[in-house]
Structure formats: C-alpha cells, structure tokens
Amino acid sequence: MKIALISPRGRFFESDRKFKKLWEEISVNPLHRSFYSGFGIALLVIAALTPKSFKIKLIDENFDSIDFDESFDLVGITGMTQQATRAYEIADTFKKKGIKVVIGGIHATVLPEETKEHSDSVIIGEGEELWPQFLKDFQNNTIKPFYKTSHLADLS
Numbered sequence: 001m002k003i004a005l006i007s008p009r010g011r012f013f014e015s016d017r018k019f020k021k022l023w024e025e026i027s028v029n030p031l032h033r034s035f036y037s038g039f040g041i042a043l044l045v046i047a048a049l050t051p052k053s054f055k056i057k058l059i060d061e062n063f064d065s066i067d068f069d070e071s072f073d074l075v076g077i078t079g080m081t082q083q084a085t086r087a088y089e090i091a092d093t094f095k096k097k098g099i100k101v102v103i104g105g106i107h108a109t110v111l112p113e114e115t116k117e118h119s120d121s122v123i124i125g126e127g128e129e130l131w132p133q134f135l136k137d138f139q140n141n142t143i144k145p146f147y148k149t150s151h152l153a154d155l156s
Contacts, residue, residue, distance in 0.1 A: 001073040001139075002055045005043040008079050008086035009061040042078045042105060042127065049131045061086070068093050074138060077119075078105035088118040095120070100143070102134060116145055125149030 047056050059066055075094045079087040084107045091101045095118070104123030108115040112122045121143045123130050130147040137143045 001053070002057070002071065003050065003074045003076060004057050004059060004066075004070070004072045005047055005076045006059045006066065006078075006087075006090060007043055007061060008077065008083040008090055010080075010082040010086070043076070046076060046078075046104075046127055046131050049128065050135065054135075061090075066090060068097075072099055075099055075101045077101065077103045079103075079107055080105060081107045081110075083107070084111075084115075088115075091118040100138065102138075102143075104130075112146055121145060121147065123147050126152060 043058060047058060050056055057070075057072075072094070075091070077087045077091055083105075087103060087105075087107070091103060094101050100121075101119045102121045102123060103115050103119040104127050108122050109124050112124050115122045121134065122145065123134065124146060126149045129149050129151075134143065134147050
C-alpha cells in the first residue's frame with residue numbers, strides 16, 4: 001500500500017493584498033524558508049511509526065508540488081490553521097478520486113468537525129498513540145471518523 005504524507009503550503013493570509021505582497025517578498029528569503037517553512041516533525045514521526053509494508057511518499061508543498069494523478073491508497077495531511085484552506089483543497093481533490101484521506105495536526109485537533117467535512121477520518125491530539133490503530137483499521141477497511149488521544153504521548 002502506498003501512502004502520501006503531505007504538509008500543505010500556508011495560505012492563511014492570501015486575501016490581504018498588502019500582507020500577500022510582504023509574504024511573497026519574505027518567502028524568497030532563505031532564512032525565512034529555513035525557519036518558517038519546512039517539513040515539520042509530525043509527519044516524520046508518523047512515517048517512522050508506519051510499518052515497512054507501506055510505501056511512503058513525504059511531500060512538503062513549500063518545496064515540492066503534489067502530483068494529483070499519482071496513485072495512493074491513503075493520503076495523510078497535517079497542518080496548522082494557516083495551512084487549513086490548502087489542506088482542505090488537497091483533501092477534497094484526493095477524495096473526489098476515491099482515495100481515503102486522514103487529517104491531523106493542531107487545526108484538526110481544535111476544529112475536528114470542520115476538518116471531518118473534508119476527510120474520511122480525523123486524528124485529534126497526539127498521533128503517536130493513534131496512528132498505529134488508524135493504520136490497522138485502514139487495512140481492515142474499518143476506519144472511524146475520529147481518533148482521539150486519551151493522554152499525552154510519552155516522549156521519553
């Protein structure tokens with residue numbers, strides 16, 4: 001099975017012309033990209049928790065484009081609020097193709113019902129506890145609409 005793990009580009013402030021112009025000027029700055037953009041650790045942790053029987057493609061949309069014609073069995077998306085609009089666009093596109101979509105991250109955790117409108121399942125809270133169970137359910141074709149942590153992950 002093939003999984004795409006995607007970090008969408010941020011689009012939170014695109015409607016403000018002045019901010020958009022400033023954002024475009026800052027975005028070409030290498031320091032900005034190295035501190036603000038870049039692949040968050042969340043999807044790297046999820047990738048590490050994924051059994052080797054799955055093939056994973058990691059996509060950071062700040063640096064890579066998404067090939068919507070590529071075949072995936074599952075698309076996992078994470079994001080902050082500034083990425084939510086784009087995350088939903090990505091999710092909706094893959095769902096229209098019949099591909100299962102799961103969304104997690106801080107925005108999904110704070111607004112799970114909204115997020116569910118664009119996904120098959122929502123990870124609420126820490127993914128370390130939930131991802132292995134979600135994958136088992138995915139393989140058994142029994143995914144739940146919501147997966148919620150009962151406690152914080154032990155990072156030791």
